[in-house]
Amino acid sequence: MNFLLIGSGGREHALAWKLAQSRLLRPEGREPGKLYAAPGNPGVAALAECVALDVTDHGAVIAFCEANHIGLVVVGPEAPLVDGLGDSLRADGFPVFGPSKAAAQLEGSKGFTKALCDRAGIPTAAYARADDAASALAALDDFAIPVVVKADGLAAGKGVIVAETREEAEDAIRDIFGGMFGTAGASVVIEEFMTGEEASFFALTDGATVVPFGSAQDHKRVGDGDTGPNTGGMGAYSPAPVLTPVLRGQVLEKIIVPTVRQMAVEGTPYSGVLYAGLMLTEDGPRLIEYNCRFGDPECQVLMMRLQDDLGEYLYACADNALGRMPAPKFSPDTALTVVMAADGYPGTPEKGGAIGGLDEAEALGGKVFHAGTAMKDGALVANGGRVLNVTATGANVTEAQAAAYRMVDALDFATGFCRRDIGWREVAREAEG
Ligand code: AMP
Ligand code: GLY
Numbered sequence: 246m247n248f249l250l251i252g253s254g255g256r257e258h259a260l261a262w263k264l265a266q267s268r269l270l271r272p273e274g275r276e277p278g279k280l281y282a283a284p285g286n287p288g289v290a291a292l293a294e295c296v297a298l299d300v301t302d303h304g305a306v307i308a309f310c311e312a313n314h315i316g317l318v319v320v321g322p323e324a325p326l327v328d329g330l331g332d333s334l335r336a337d338g339f340p341v342f343g344p345s346k347a348a349a350q351l352e353g354s355k356g357f358t359k360a361l362c363d364r365a366g367i368p369t370a371a372y373a374r375a376d377d378a379a380s381a382l383a384a385l386d387d388f389a390i391p392v393v394v395k396a397d398g399l400a401a402g403k404g405v406i407v408a409e410t411r412e413e414a415e416d417a418i419r420d421i422f423g424g425m426f427g428t429a430g431a432s433v434v435i436e437e438f439m440t441g442e443e444a445s446f447f448a449l450t451d452g453a454t455v456v457p458f459g460s461a462q463d464h465k466r467v468g469d470g471d472t473g474p475n476t477g478g479m480g481a482y483s484p485a486p487v488l489t490p491v492l493r494g495q496v497l498e499k500i501i502v503p504t505v506r507q508m509a510v511e512g513t514p515y516s517g518v519l520y521a522g523l524m525l526t527e528d529g530p531r532l533i534e535y536n537c538r539f540g541d542p543e544c545q546v547l548m549m550r551l552q553d554d555l556g557e558y559l560y561a562c563a564d565n566a567l568g569r570m571p572a573p574k575f576s577p578d579t580a581l582t583v584v585m586a587a588d589g590y591p592g593t594p595e596k597g598g599a600i601g602g603l604d605e606a607e608a609l610g611g612k613v614f615h616a617g618t619a620m621k622d623g624a625l626v627a628n629g630g631r632v633l634n635v636t637a638t639g640a641n642v643t644e645a646q647a648a649a650y651r652m653v654d655a656l657d658f659a660t661g662f663c664r665r666d667i668g669w670r671e672v673a674r675e676a677e678g
Pocket of ligand 1: 443533
């Protein structure tokens with residue numbers, strides 16, 4: 246079987262690394278299959294044949310799949326899913342890992358998800374949805390301060406404003422309806438501010454069977470101690486011990502399974518990975534948001550720990566056959582990844598900076614996944630905001646963190662930076678014993 250992996254980030258490098266090891270690419274007694282990636286990145290290019298495809302041109306993707314006998318398309322990022330690429334491919338008979346356009350609304354529209362949670366009784370923040378500034382401003386009266394104001398649609402992780410004052414909330418509403426996030430801000434969701442620790446939970450589903458697929462904790466702010474502006478994520482580790490077995494059971498039973506069931510009942514079954522952003526409140530886990538894809542960089546740490554054949558699990562999701570698969574096995578070790586970003590990120594990142602020392606870093610035992618890198622005149626350079634994901638494992642978070650920073654220190658990336666405290670919450674808990 247041949248695979249086509251769509252995307253170009255660190256997440257896709259990690260997926261390519263595991264997919265390249267799949268038995269599905271090595272059927273007994275037959276020609277080995279091929280892993281293609283569109284567009285991939287220099288890290289992915291060491292594992293896959295990278296091809297230039299315009300993923301917004303569904304016809305072109307289908308033509309590629311036909312010409313290259315693709316047996317499974319794995320869609321990494323959310324935009325092509327929300328745009329319905331999965332539907333177009335499935336209509337032509339190609340198995341796809343990733344939800345339909347209708348089901349991807351779980352990430353594509355915050356209002357959609359809030360209304361679904363209401364219908365299914367899923368614990369989440371109280372909310373109001375408004376389609377114009379006047380009604381949004383009026384709805385603010387029903388919420389205490391701080392309050393959370395969100396653009397309804399996809400805004401590259403930037404469409405959420407936690408307002409500490411009423412004025413800030415009003416400004417956010419005016420900015421969003423003023424077009425700050427383009428069409429993503431045609432509608433606004435106002436939410437009760439929840440307090441607690443955040444954690445992420447992943448599940449694979451084919452629309453009927455649900456299989457837990459690991460937990461992680463992300464670090465969204467750019468600076469040490471969780472300061473500065475939000476980013477796509479500056480580092481992560483897995484598992485997240487804060488999600489105890491009891492809490493994981495509650496997340497599955499009260500959040501994930503009712504969501505999958507409700508989506509199926511409403512005629513929009515969800516298939517793919519369901520990534521739940523959770524707030525662990527005093528009243529138990531509550532949903533902050535869903536993503537319809539693997540997290541980036543959470544995927545990198547999940548893949549470091551996965552001991553089973555990723556290709557077989559993703560194919561089973563696409564083939565509505567997840568019920569036939571045994572529970573996936575993950576290493577009990579901790580994996581931790583540190584994002585090396587280009588100076589300027591999350592504003593305007595400096596492109597073109599030289600990167601060296603990858604072999605030296607990996608010789609210490611972990612993996613350096615490429616995100617925004619490019620080859621220029623035969624040399625590796627920075628080509629985006631988040632550039633590398635330096636990933637190591639250890640017996641606990643403290644050890645995995647030390648191992649990851651040893652790798653970071655072996656790298657040579659003068660125009661890059663990273664946080665020095667990834668995993669700090671758990672490292673502190675481990676120090677307390
Ligand atoms: P989201 O993109 O929806 O995950 O939101 C980004 C971040 O905003 C989350 O990781 C939380 O830190 C914060 N956030 C979002 N919604 C809420 C909420 N209702 N209460 C408290 N914090 C929130
Ligand atoms: N790291 C956060 C995300 O992938 O949405």
